[in-house]
Amino acid sequence: MNEMSKTLSNLAAIDAAHHLHPFSDMGKLNEAGTRIIERAEGVYIFDSNGKKYLDAFAGLWCVNIGYGRKEMAEAVSRQMNELPYYNSFFGTTTPPTTLLAQKIASHTGGHMNHVFFTNSGSEATDTWFRMARVYWKALGHPQKTKIIARRNGYHGSTVAGASLGGMKWMHEQGNLPIEGIAHIGQPYWYSEGGDLSPAEFGLKMASELEAKLDELGEDNVAAFVAEPIQGAGGVIVPPDTYWPEIARICKARNILLVSDEVICGFGRLGSWFGFQHFGYQPDLAPVAKGLSSGYLPIGGVLVSDRVAEVMIKEVGDFNHGFTYSGHPTCAAAALENIRILEDEGLVERVRDDIGPYFTKAWQSLADHEIVGEAVNVGLMGGLQLAVDKTTRQRFAKPDDVGIVVRNHCLENGLVMRATGDRMLASPALTISHSEVDRIIETLRKGLDHLRDTVKE
Ligand code: PXG
Numbered sequence: 001m002n003e004m005s006k007t008l009s010n011l012a013a014i015d016a017a018h019h020l021h022p023f024s025d026m027g028k029l030n031e032a033g034t035r036i037i038e039r040a041e042g043v044y045i046f047d048s049n050g051k052k053y054l055d056a057f058a059g060l061w062c063v064n065i066g067y068g069r070k071e072m073a074e075a076v077s078r079q080m081n082e083l084p085y086y087n088s089f090f091g092t093t094t095p096p097t098t099l100l101a102q103k104i105a106s107h108t109g110g111h112m113n114h115v116f117f118t119n120s121g122s123e124a125t126d127t128w129f130r131m132a133r134v135y136w137k138a139l140g141h142p143q144k145t146k147i148i149a150r151r152n153g154y155h156g157s158t159v160a161g162a163s164l165g166g167m168k169w170m171h172e173q174g175n176l177p178i179e180g181i182a183h184i185g186q187p188y189w190y191s192e193g194g195d196l197s198p199a200e201f202g203l204k205m206a207s208e209l210e211a212k213l214d215e216l217g218e219d220n221v222a223a224f225v226a227e228p229i230q231g232a233g234g235v236i237v238p239p240d241t242y243w244p245e246i247a248r249i250c251k252a253r254n255i256l257l258v259s260d261e262v263i264c265g266f267g268r269l270g271s272w273f274g275f276q277h278f279g280y281q282p283d284l285a286p287v288a289k290g291l292s293s294g295y296l297p298i299g300g301v302l303v304s305d306r307v308a309e310v311m312i313k314e315v316g317d318f319n320h321g322f323t324y325s326g327h328p329t330c331a332a333a334a335l336e337n338i339r340i341l342e343d344e345g346l347v348e349r350v351r352d353d354i355g356p357y358f359t360k361a362w363q364s365l366a367d368h369e370i371v372g373e374a375v376n377v378g379l380m381g382g383l384q385l386a387v388d389k390t391t392r393q394r395f396a397k398p399d400d401v402g403i404v405v406r407n408h409c410l411e412n413g414l415v416m417r418a419t420g421d422r423m424l425a426s427p428a429l430t431i432s433h434s435e436v437d438r439i440i441e442t443l444r445k446g447l448d449h450l451r452d453t454v455k456e
Contacts, residue, residue, distance in 0.1 A: 040067035059095025062289035079332035085087035097326035124286030149355030154232035187238035202239030223256035228274025234422035235382025247280035270351030298330035
């Protein structure tokens, strides 16, 4: 055994001794031992025991172009040799940073022509949060500061991100949410729709925004934020009536509409951005993940002309930014990633080919006894586990069921994500038809396993 393989064989122990993982119970994780992922290719990842898994989750909703793209490594290497880092402060920029802003703007449909760069989705959240308040202050409305978000939404893990998110179990740690944030309900028809049709329920949930504005006074509200489709919350696809009504209310009541595109952006729904799929025009849109397909960390906020004009002409210094805002090497990775998305027509592929194929395959799972609904848009799928299809009755302990399916899938070489009693998929946009079939077959076995476990 050479030194390197000795170290690798010992890695789980070293990890337990030194590494605190995100969103993890470290006591339990250290007992179970960490899974070590060593390499990846296409839609497959390989662990330190040589086991191969089909990654139906694209890392963490992000590896849109798939793993192992040599062009990405080359683009990054070229940029690192040329100029690994320089900042965007004090009147400077770098070529990839500026070209990336132009490139992103070219896909927004015309009304969002500026980008503010960050290193992650959470930083993008903090950025628009401050920008929205600065915008209204510059227009002479300093009291317009409150932000409305949704229960079970996810916008990151910084203090502002976790506060805006509607995850109670996150709020419980660290005295969140911070002041000035209000939450309304989510358009989760399966669980909360009762006797209403999805269309009626969509309107009802949108009307909660109107009611909250009445309560707070729209003169005190800066913005409403939502994901086009909730991701971490369980791939909750809103009824068709929801988004048009939300967009109408934001306009009528003069608050900014923020579309959190961190998951839906860069092709996942078969459009460049989620707002294009649903047909609305946000004022601000945080992005990350698919912007670089996760090859390097980079995020940003897309800024509409309405907001940019005020930021440019009225605000003066915007006292906000990060050492690595617009990092040239990360920007070079994002540029190459977008070139691949464009040249290989991957967004159109999701819209016209693999998306429809996935839809048919995914929705075929709806006939399973313990599946309540199978929903998706493009390559973003959610599967509701349920006790009774006809009454839409959920499992008594929703938090305990998805994990059973997830673990069964893992044993059988498939990486899925479970959120409580929903199974989530978000594979690379390059996934083949037969690889989709493989997801469905393995997942179906996982569902059988849960059904049998429950019966016992
Ligand atoms: N907005 C949305 C919609 C997200 O999904 C963020 C913001 C924050 O991005 P960063 O880059 O700061 O993580 C996200 C991130 C999960 C999971 O388990 C989802 C995310 C992050 C970690 C885990 O589904 N989404």
